[in-house]
Structures are given as structure tokens and as C-alpha cells.
Amino acid sequence: MTDFTATRAMFDLPEGVIYLDGNSLGPLPRAVPARVARTMTDEWGKMVITGWNRAGWMDLPARVGDRVGRLIGATAGSVIMGDTLSIKVYQALASALEMRPDRRVILSDTGNFPTDLYMADGLCRTLGPGYRLKTVAPEAVEDVIDDSIAVVMVTEVDYRTGRKHDMARLIARAHEHGALVVWDLAHSAGAIPVDVTTADTDFAVGCSYKYLNSGPGGPAFIYVAPRLADKVRPALSGWLGHEAPFAFDLDYRPGPGIERMRVGTPPILQLAALDAALDVWDGVDMHDLRRRSLELQQIFIDRVTAGCSELTLASPVNGAARGSQVSFRHQEGYAIIQALIAEGVIGDFRAPDILRFGFTPLYLTPDDVAKAADSLCAIMQNRRWDRAEFKTRSKVT
């Protein structure tokens, strides 16, 4: 059994705060500051350029990639870290489209996170006439897959509602029709059990700063199915994805397997932070985590539903159909979240009307969640959100 008291002790949680926003940015794992300090002072400071060899910086994207890979069911050597999720989406889509030269349609859904749609759109424009992004309602994705679709690109868990796609079924259906799949795990990796190998996806991408707690702007990851990794032709053909980067050849030759999905020089400080953050996962069983997450969600839903009927559940009622978050709708969602933050409960708002709460068993207890629900209900009952100070929008909502 996973010891969630032990994992909680591994975080430096802000005092007086109940943090229900680990689905946006995970909190600081205690091991991170010392590790990053060591990377700066003992590695960069003392080894300078030789750190690329002596401190193993050059291999860090692959080593850390393997650690992330274990959390998503990937075999060793099939995941690599780097860049941002937007860039990794572009890489995966470009590679997938090139493998289906007779097809020109990317299929996605309106519940996907916008950057995935924007990047797809930008890629289609670069590829030229005929290429297009088709978006349908999340529930309709499976039904519209046909032999015209080159790539199905979906984020498993909807960032607004927490609704979860049945990926195994969707991938099987895409493959039946000869389409490839890019599976965005932004709200899955570290949140729910994922098995990219058994589900047989072609590509998977995700970020590390949410449930993997790597800190603001931590690097993204990309998985390419081993059966494809030596066949994909990188569109973002950067020097560190070259077969022999330090030969400095004038012509690009892709490196072996997943290495070719590297682009430029990797962000070593952020990778060191992520590497330290991943220690938290060493004793965690993803099925224990899932069970606990669903318990926490249920406590929250029951209490909020009972205590403040003004809020409408925006997430599926059935836990199996949700990721690790619960959302409610209210027209004054923005102000309500601000009022809640002012009382030490951090959730977040997603336009136009979503109040969103992430449930992260690594550091949240049933008691935290019950208290958070009670705070929310008290704010609703006393209309404490109804103040000018809570209605002024910040740059980042």
C-alpha cells in the first residue's frame, strides 16, 4: 500500500493553505531546492562546460524521461524530456502527418486544451493547402473517425470538466481506420494510471509541472511507440536530435529512436528540479493513487453538492469517467475562486464559468478536502465573493 502520509511529508506546502491546484502547478517537493542548488554550485560552478559529460547533463533528458516513462507504462528508452508541451504536440503531429502522406486531416475535440488546437492549426498552415484541423464535441470523436483522418489528437482529461476519454477504445478505433494517435497526457501523467504500451498509442506528450511537480515551466515529455521511433522523421530537426551532434555535419541525420525527438540544448536546472521531484513517486502505486483520488473527489462533490446548490457540477458524476479533478459551474466563478483563495483554499478558474479543483493524493488528505468544501460553501452562503476586489481580473486567471 502506498504511504500517503510519507509522500505528503516530502512536500514543502505553503502554510495555512489547502492546495487544490496541483493540476495547474504542483507544489514544491522538499528535495528540489538542494538538488538545484547543487546543480548550480557544484556542477555548473565547478565543472562549467565539462558538466555536460562529468555531471551527465547530456543524458539527463533521457534519464529523466525513463523515470517519467515508468509512470505512463512506457518501456525504457521511449520517452525523452525537453521543450514545452506545445512544441512536443507540434513534433508529434508533424511526424504523424508525414507517416500518412495520403491524408490531411487532424481530428480533435473542442474540449482539448487550446494550445494543442493552435499548434495543430499553425502546422496545417505551414503544410499548406488541404491540411486542416477538424474539431468536434468530445463525445463525438470516436464516431467521426474514418479513413480520411490522418491523426487523432486528444487530451485524455478535459482541462475544464475533468471528463476522461476512453483512450484504449479510441486508439483501437483510430487504428482500425489507419489513423495515428497523439495522446496528450497533460492531465493524466501522475494523475491516473496510464499505460501507453498496452493502449498501443503512437505518440504521447505531456507536461511535468502539474501532477509531476517539476516547478513553473518544467520541461515537457514525448513518447514515441518503439515500433515507430526509428521511422519518424523529425520536423523540428535540431542538432541534439542528430545521430552525431558533435560531428557538426552540414546534413541532418536523425539520431537513434527517441533521441531524434530532442531539439536544442536542454534546460538543465529545470531538469534537475524534475529529477528531484520524481523521487516522491518511488513508492507510489498508481492504482492506490487513483483509488485515493476518487475518494477525495467524492468527499468534495458530496459536501459541495449538499452545502451549496448554486454550484452546478460540470464534471461527470461517475468517477470512472473523470480524471483527477472536479469542476463546478457558476457565472461568478472568477470572483468565487478569488474569494476562496483569500481564505487559503487554492483552486482555479477557467473561462467562462468553470471553478476547477485538482485532487492530488500525494499531499492532500480527506480532512483537507472536507475543509475546502466547507470554505467554498460558506463563501456561497454568505456571498463573500460579491466584492469588487474579487472581480478584478489578473493577467493570469
Place this chain on the structure above:
Amino acid sequence: MTDFTATRAMFDLPEGVIYLDGNSLGPLPRAVPARVARTMTDEWGKMVITGWNRAGWMDLPARVGDRVGRLIGATAGSVIMGDTLSIKVYQALASALEMRPDRRVILSDTGNFPTDLYMADGLCRTLGPGYRLKTVAPEAVEDVIDDSIAVVMVTEVDYRTGRKHDMARLIARAHEHGALVVWDLAHSAGAIPVDVTTADTDFAVGCSYKYLNSGPGGPAFIYVAPRLADKVRPALSGWLGHEAPFAFDLDYRPGPGIERMRVGTPPILQLAALDAALDVWDGVDMHDLRRRSLELQQIFIDRVTAGCSELTLASPVNGAARGSQVSFRHQEGYAIIQALIAEGVIGDFRAPDILRFGFTPLYLTPDDVAKAADSLCAIMQNRRWDRAEFKTRSKVT
């Protein structure tokens, strides 16, 4: 007058080392560890998600971009940080090509850093038939610019030889022929005086981990001429380049000016490191820096030329035609550099036969440089490089 004793004191230089590789990775500025520690503990740790507003993380790419911009003659609001140089090259090229829809040729030279060529090649392949990268010898670039060229992409200072393009002349010539220019400042920013405004380039890109000392994998920068910034259409259309990222619209609308060159979530720890590293530049005049750099280079050239005739100067003899580095050629270059590192003088090797030395007045004195030259000559005279241990290649050369 710039006080180079003061700037040297701002670095935590490795003991017993003369560091002539600041053109690969700058050393650790003393202010960096405390600043990054604060970003982790006081910002990420205490503010968690609210750090995006309260700690100003969201604006950091633009704020730091302005600081870098001052070193390259850019007006405020025309430079933004993020991603890697490879990605920024791709962005600039894609935008430039889209502005010259009737032309399909990118012109570069064989002295350009390979990742620029690889990224250009990948982009051409994505754009489709007709698009191609044409490379000529560095000396021939100016002469082959004609009305068929869409974009001229050159790195000002050759990473192998240190040879410097005359950018003002090259840009003028490109513009005469209706071509756009992407100017790679990897070996220029912080190394030599640069004035993107007066030179009237269209795009400029660069990295921060060389002469700007941001640490391994520090973020890249991109400059877009203000006259173009509201017209370019980003190919890498990520959510943070959107006009209203937190509206989460399904359609992409580019943000105002340089903001549209943002892609995904910025690497806050690496940006904080860079921000602190830039303090070193506050009292530095770039013309003082250039004068001092040329002095240091001349001391090195004179002493090496006099003391070890086996080495052939690979850099231009005329200082005005060089950046801030000096290179020599020798068939056993790799082993010689390893032997030199073993004696505490760090330079680097670039295949097939280049010994490369960077001259960074911020922390190098004439005495350092004379000693380094003497070490090199002693190694050559005693053939101390001729040992098996110095000939085994590391992953990173």
C-alpha cells in the same frame, strides 16, 4: 570606463582554472544561486500557482527580453525569451518565408552552426516542394543574394573560426533584393557590439548560456523588427502567444507585437538565473568590452604563434574580422584540448581539427590569457597531448 575588476568579482570562477570556453557555456555569476533559491522557496514554494501573477512570472520573458535587448541595440518590447535557439530559428524562418510567398529559397553558409541548417531543412521539408536551403561558402553569401532569395540566415560569428560577417552590409544587400534577414547572434550577444536597430535586421535570434552566462540550457531570445512585429504570423502558434491566452478561445489570434513569438509555458527557474546573470552587464560598455576582448585575443595569438608553430591560426588575422574567439587548427586538436583541460586551461574542440578559445573580458585578465597560451605551448613542445587518455572521445566534445 568599464571596471573589469568589478565584473570579474561578480563570478564564482572554478579554482585553479583559466576558462576560455565562455563562448560555449558562461561560468556561474555569484548572484544566480541565491536568486534561483528565492524563486524556488519564496515564490514557487509559498505562492504556488499565484506566482504567475504575484511574482511576475508571466511577464518574465518580456522583462528579461528587454534586458537582453539593451545589449543588442533593440528597442524595449522587441525581444522575448523562451524555448531554445533551434526553435527560435524555426520561428523566425517560418515567419520570414510567409512574408515572401513568391520566393522559396533560404540562403545560408557552410560556416553556420549546424542546428540552424538542420532546422531550416526541416522547415523546408514541412513547407513542401520548391522550398530549399541553399548553402554557400561564408565569403560568397553577399555575392549570391539575388531576387530569388526569400531569407538570408547567417550566424554573425563563425562558431569554428571566429570569422565575422559584416552584418550591416549584408543586411543592406539582402534588402536591396527584397530578401529578409535572420541574424543569429549566438556568438555575438554579449561578445561584440550589436545594433539590430541601426543594422535594420528583420529578425535576430540567440542563446543566453554563452556570453550572457545564464547556465546550461538557459532560454533563447528572439527579436522581431518593430516594423514587422504586428505583421508576422507565428508558425509555432502556442497559447502564450495568443492575444488572450486565458480566454481559452478555440481559434488562434496572435498577441500584440513580440508577444506572439511566445509559445508554451516559460522556464521560470532558468529565466530567474538569466535575470540575475544579467546584473553583471549593468556597468558594462560594449565598446570597452570589444576593445578589451581584442587585446586579450592579440596577447593569445602573439604568444601562441611565437611559442608553438605547429598550430595554424584558423581565425582571421585582422581583429576587426573576428568575433570574441580565436581558433587554431591541428590534426590532434581533440587530444591537445584534453591535455590542456587536464592542466586547468579550458578551451574546446570542434570537429574535425579546431581548437577554440573564447575571450570574455568580464572575467579574464591579460595575465590569465598569457598563462593559458604558455600552457598550450608547453603541451605542444613536450607532446603531452600524445597519450591514450587524451584521445578517448567523450559524448560531448
